[in-house]
Amino acid sequence: MTDVPDLDLVRRAATEPEAFGLLYERHVRRIYNYIYYRTGDHHDAEDLTARVFQRALRHVGAFQDMGVPFSAWLYRIAHNLVANWHRDRSRRPVVPLEDHTVLTPGSQHPESLAMAREVGEDLLELVRRLPEERQQLLILKFAERLSNAEIGQIMGRTEGAIKSLYHRTLSSLREEVERMQAEGRGAGLEDREG
Amino acid sequence: MARREFQGGVAGMAFSEEQIEGWLQRVLIPVEPSPQFVNRLRGRLVHVRGERGANLWTLVVVGVGLMLIVAAWMGLALRLILALIGVIGVYSHRRAERLPSRAAR
Secondary structure, X not given: OOOOOHHHHHHHHOOOHHHHHHHHHHHHHHHHHHHHHHHOOHHHHHHHHHHHHHXXXXXXXXXXXXXXXXXHXXXXXXXXXXXXXXXXXXXXXXXXXXXXXXXXXXXXXXXXXXXXXXXXXXXHHHHOOXXXXXXXXXXHXXXXXXXXXXXXXXXXXXHHHHHHHHHHXXXXXXXXXXXXXXXXXXXXXXXXXX | OOOEEOOHHHOOOOOOHHHXXXXXXXXXXXXXXXXXXXXXXXXXXXXXXXHHHHHHHHHHHHHHHHHHHHHHHHHHHHXXXXXXXXXXXXXXXXXXXXXXXXXXX
């Protein structure tokens, strides 16, 4: 049953709890991951993930195969709920780095770990200053490891548009890093080649 | 070059997009929800579905029950009306019988 395509499960999910359970098992981690980076808090991520799947359960019978994967449908529900959450809170997301382990080759050493955390803190600060769609793109690309085509399906854009948006995002991030450097901030961000 | 800090003293240093990508790869790492949360939510979703099923059956039972009660009341009301009409009929028949006998006297 584990190799059954999502769309077959979706057709059965409206009447078979086991089919919806399998869809849930397949996607819950990715949806949680996405929401965590958009909200910056584990509790909020859990609460919103629960709401995503409750909404999906209510509307799974109405899901129509329009060439968009089920995961993209879930991401859109998650995106809408996160947008509402930000609107309700009227504040920018804050990612608490104390719960966030940045994996680097030398992360076992306390000094390397502290340094990696500093890098992460500075970069995440820059990322969360980006417009919402750029944040979404970076999270889907790096935290979710999705391809441009998959991101395009989720964000309702072409692969080319995503590629272009990605380069503009990288470029603006680079400018921000250089600006921080010029202002003497961003002490943790370093080039650590080799 | 192993490390090039970009603190205040080295302003104007240029960074490549590949470096930015490398940092992003190290910072935006996948995070996992706790297994307890995953199991709890799964249980809750099954419960929601079960509840929805139970609610549907409750509606059906309540609906059928109401229909039976209404039918029973309607049957009783119909019987009462018929009985009343019967009593009125008997009474008017007797009255009609009495009237010609008085006239004959």
